Each structure stands twice: as structure tokens, then as C-alpha cells.
Amino acid sequence: MNRNFSAAYPGSFDPPTNGHLDIIIRASNLFSKIIVAVTDNINKRHTFTLQERIDLLRESVANLKNVEVLPFSGLLADYLEKINSFVVIRGLRALSDFEYEFQMALMNRKLNKKIETIFLTPDQSYTFLSSSMVKEISMLGGSTKSFVPKCVELELKKRFGNR
Numbered sequence: 013m014n015r016n017f018s019a020a021y022p023g024s025f026d027p028p029t030n031g032h033l034d035i036i037i038r039a040s041n042l043f044s045k046i047i048v049a050v051t052d053n054i055n056k057r058h059t060f061t062l063q064e065r066i067d068l069l070r071e072s073v074a075n076l077k078n079v080e081v082l083p084f085s086g087l088l089a090d091y092l093e094k095i096n097s098f099v100v101i102r103g104l105r106a107l108s109d110f111e112y113e114f115q116m117a118l119m120n121r122k123l124n125k126k127i128e129t130i131f132l133t134p135d136q137s138y139t140f141l142s143s144s145m146v147k148e149i150s151m152l153g154g155s156t157k158s159f160v161p162k163c164v165e166l167e168l169k170k171r172f173g174n175r
Contacts, residue, residue, distance in 0.1 A: 018045035019099035019130065022088055024053040026060055027164045028069050029146055031138035035103040038132050040076050047095060048073070049084040059147055059171065072161040089123035098126040105139045 019039055025032055025048070039046045050066050052058065060068070062083055069081045084091045092098055100120060102113050117129035133139075146159050150168040157165055 017043050017099055018047060018095070018097040019043045019101050020047045020049045020088075020092060020095065020097050021101040022049040022051060022084065022091075024056055024058065024143075025050055025065050025069055026056065026058045026143050027065065027146060027160060027168065028072055029138070029141050029143055029160050029164075030158075031103065031105065031134045031141040032069075033072055033161060034134040034138055035101065035132050036073055036079060037076065038134075039101045039130075040079050042130075043099070044078060045097075046076075046079045046101070047097065048079060048081040049088075049091060050081060051084050060167070064167070068161070068164050068167060071163045087123065089120050089127060092120075092127060093124065098124070098128060100127060100129045102129055102131050104131045104133050105141070 019042075021036060021039055023032070036046060036048060048069055050062060050069065052062050066081050066083060073079045073081065088100065092100070100117070102117070104110055104113060113129075113131065120127045120129065141159055146156050146168070149159070150156050150172045156168055160168065
């Protein structure tokens with residue numbers, strides 16, 4: 013990889029998990045700058061507001077100097093043009109993620125021929141992890157300590173009234 017390129021890692025991150033952080037860290041070692049692009053997915057009912065998710069991510073990546081967390085809306089292809097970055101980072105946990113991510117990569121390239129998608133796999137210990145699972149565990153009173161950064165764990169406890 014050319015260390016003079018920036019890349020965007022888009023997602024809703026509701027909430028950010030250790031799997032997301034693993035991908036961010038891996039990407040930050042490959043590119044000179046990573047923009048974590050946080051969006052409101054119109055197909056999802058979010059637990060945390062856009063600003064709360066941005067704040068949680070910023071706190072979680074504060075030690076990574078080449079990572080910036082920003083909001084975005086609209087088409088990813090348009091956003092990439094605006095920030096002058098044409099590399100998209102996407103995480104693949106399992107084969108089931110591939111079909112959707114592959115379709116998105118092809119659509120983004122159809123919208124803008126300069127866009128390239130890089131797929132990264134998380135550490136094996138995070139392949140089962142999803143934001144939905146983390147929220148469900150927290151709602152049912154379970155511990156999310158090993159699944160999310162400390163700041164997210166505390167916010168989940170506040171949100172769902174866990175001990």
C-alpha cells in the first residue's frame with residue numbers, strides 16, 4: 013500500500029465495537045490517513061445519535077494520530093469525491109458479509125470509476141461480533157466488557173440501566 017493515500021471507513025457504528033477498532037487500527041497501519049465516516053443508516057433504528065457515535069469513536073481512537081472521525085450523509089461516492097479519497101475500507105467478518113459488501117463495492121465503482129474497496133478481516137476473536145449483538149447483550153443485562161471499548165461499555169450501561 014502507498015502510505016501517501018487516505019482511506020475512508022464508512023459505517024453507522026451503533027455502537028462502535030472492538031471489531032470496528034481492530035479494522036481501524038489495521039487500516040491506520042496501511043494508509044497515511046483514515047477517515048472514519050459515520051452515517052445515519054436510514055434502514056436502521058439507531059440506539060445512539062450520530063453525535064454520540066462520533067464522540068464514542070473519537071474517544072476510542074484518540075491514540076491513533078492518523079485517524080479522523082467525521083459525519084457524512086448522502087452517497088458514499090459523492091463523499092469520497094468531496095474529501096479527495098477514493099479508497100473505501102470495509103470489514104468482512106464471515107462469508108455472509110461478502111455478498112453484500114461485494115455488491116456495494118461494485119456499485120460504488122459504477123458511480124465513480126476511481127473508487128477502490130479494500131476488504132480487511134478482523135482478528136479471529138471478533139469474527140462473530142456485531143453492533144446488534146452487543147446491544148442485545150446489553151439490553152438483556154449481560155456484560156459487553158470484552159466486546160466494546162470502555163467508553164462504549166459505560167454508555168451502554170447508562171442507556172440500558174445495567175449494573
